[in-house]
Amino acid sequence: MTAALVEKKDSAPGNAPRPSSPPPFSARRPKRERAFDDVPRWQIYVPLGIYLLFTLIPFYWMLLFAVRPAGSTSLVPWPMTGEHFSKVWNERSFAVFFQNSMIVGVATLIATTLVALAGGYALARFDFKIKGGFMLALLCSQFIPGALMLVPLFEIFKNLQLINSLVSVVIAETVFQLPLSIILISGFIKNVPVTLEEAAWVDGCSRFKAFCAVVLPLLRPGLIAVGSFAFVHSWNHFLFALMFLSEQDKQTIPVGLNTLIGADSVDLGALAAGGVIAAVPVVIVFAFIQKWLITGFSAGAVKG
Incomplete structure (x- = not known):
């Protein structure tokens, strides 16, 4: 009898045990x-x-x-001068080199992003027999250096009459950027639940419209990561521009920097000024997109 009363007293609403406070953070x-x-x-x-x-x-x-003025040995940049920048920009045609590099970089960015978006979506959403082998081929293609492909690419572009054209450099840069870009975009799309697209299909959207309205806005970090990586790589790449562009008015900044190195002497001031001009766009790009870049690469690497 006493045990029953004790049990009833303990189970009464007013005597319910207080929940333990959560542990500190x-x-x-x-x-x-x-x-x-x-x-x-x-x-x-x-x-x-x-x-x-x-x-x-x-x-x-x-x-x-x-x-620093020419001939100075000071370790402090004072007094400062802009003669080296004026020399490389006006006398060494760096204005033309900068424009050509910008055209190649932006065109490579757009082409790589569009093709990688289509290929990444196909790998993430569709199943086909050679999917595993295709992914393996994409990964293995990263071990092939671009120098091995110079001769066949030169012959192809020669037959297509694209030698000494910026189009040849854009095509070559896009082709070599696509494997990694497709893998990254595919991994990022896999992180987007397919149920979101299915809900849009139920509402009457086509696959393309559902992709543009539902999936594409969520891919912004991945697209920024892929596009910025393609832009920076094409901006800094030296080999393709050197081999496929022969006229000076078609050359890019890396090739222009190489022209500042003479056989017997090097103008260090002009070379350094050209290096600063070449580095400024890349620094600006990374300064504005660093958050999206880290998010995009980490999200695209979660699932392969």
Whole structure:
């Protein structure tokens, strides 16, 4: 009788056991993350500072030679001069090189993104017999250096009368960027639930309309990552522009930088100024899209 009364008293609504308070946030964090809280800050910032200094010294050295007067040996860029920039931009045709590189970079960006988007969607949403072999071929193609393909590409472009045309460089750059771009876009599309497209189909959308309205807006980080990678690679690539473009008014910035190196002497001021001009667009691109770039590459690498 007493045991029954005790049990009834314990189960009464007013005596219900209070839920235990949630553990503090630090206790809920993984042990690996909590371990970094005990590390002194200087053990993190000092190695990072050394690495940053080691990385920035070449850029400072290039900027120093670009703005320092000719013949000066000062380690401080003062007084500064713009004669080297004026020389390479006007006398060495860097304005034309810059325009050609911009055309090649933007065209490669657009072509690579569009083709990779179509190929990545096919790999992510459709099943076919040679899908595994096709993915393996895409991965293996990354081990083929571009130098091995120069002769066959030159013969193809020669027969198509595309030698000494920026179109040949755009095609070559796009072809070599597509395997990695397709893999990244495919992995990113796999992270988008197919049920979203199915709901759009039920509402009367076609596959293409559902893709444009539902999937495409969610692919913005992946598209930015792929497009920026294609632009930067085509902007910096030297080999294709050197082999397929012979006239000076068709050359790009990497080839233009090579013309500043003479057989007996090198104009370090002009070469450094040309390097700064070549680096500025890339730095601006990464400064504006770094968040989308990291998100896109990490999301596209989750699923293959």
